[in-house]
Amino acid sequence: MKIAEGDYVLVLTSEEKKYLVEVKEGFFHTHKDFLDLKDLVGKTYGEIVYGKKGEKFYVLKPSLYDFLMKIERATQVVYPKDIGYILLKLNIGPGSVVLECGGGSGALTTALAFMVGQEGKVISYERELKFQQIAIKNLKRLGLLDRVVFKNVEVVEAFxxxxxxxxxxxxxxxxxxxxxxxxxxxxGHFLGILVPTANQVSQCLLEIQRLPFLDIEVSEILLRKYKPNPERLRPEDRMVAHTGYLIFAKKVVEK
Known part of the structure; x- marks a missing residue:
């Protein structure tokens, strides 16, 4: 697949630093060299390109993970390590209609929109317009804006x-x-909640147990990466540990 103007590419330097870049008029600079982004048009993902000073760059296809890690943000976002589990627990797939409340900068919104496909829909409630505008910009980058209905209201009693x-x-x-x-x-369908503190989990559980919900789960996901050196394999010095508690439950008619 040839790279076209307006596409996003993941530029990997010789030092393996990653940059998410839109192919458009202008230049991409590092401390060592720079690229004329127009030179990427017609290239194939995976190719090596050379900067104006001879530095080597690798042009890769960005994944959804890459977009989420480089997302513009004005709020704390839901991390990919949590998003993957959320998508599975909520059974999100092509054709799903999913409602989120507290869309923030749109990290989870983006993943939901990607997964529901052309036939599905994401309804995103967010009371802060400035956050919602950032989420809209993030969705546009991936061409997913038409899959989301944004609602700039504060929900009090009912959706x-x-x-x-x-x-x-x-x-x-x-x-x-x-x-x-x-x-x-x-x-029979799926509720998910993300909260950062244990006392918030307790408050949620009290309310969930009062209502017709079953199959209740509370979990926390930790991610530890390893240095990819086959001779000295060891964990990275830092890890993405606690980002929040996840709560899941399923609706029943009565209990």
Whole structure:
């Protein structure tokens, strides 16, 4: 596949530093060299290109993970290590209709929109317009904006939607909207919540257990990477540890 103007590429330097770059008029600079981005048009992903001073650059196809790691943000975002598990637990796939409340800068929104496909839909509630505008910019980069309905309102008692496949809450006090989530969900379908502290988990559990939800789970995902040296294999010095607690439950009609 040939690279075209307007595409995004992942530029990897000889020192293996990564940069997500849009192919357009202008230059890409590092401390060692620079590229005329127009020179990338017509190249194939995986090729080596050389800077104006002879430095070697690798031009790679960016993955969804790469986009999420380079996302523009004005808020704390949901990390890829958590997003993968969330997508599986909420059973997100082509055609899903999923509601999120607390969209923030749009990291999870982006992943949800990618997974629901052309036939699905993401409804994203966010009360702060400035955050939502950043999320819209992030969705545009991947061409996923048409899969998302943005709602700049603060939900107090109920969502406008019913019979959705999944609901995800990423709020300071999500327990106030768990009842609203139950009403919005299809029977037997999936609620997810992300909170940063243990006392918030307890508050959520009290409300979940009061309502017709079953199959309740609380989890935390830690990610430890290793230095890819076959002769001295060892963990990286730093790791992405606690980012939040995940809570999941399934709606039932009664219990």
């Amino acid at each position: 406008e939607e019913e019979e959705v496949d999944a609901v995800f809450l990423d709020l300071k006090e999500p327990w106030y909207l768990i009842s609203a989530a139950w009403k919005a969900l299809k029977g």
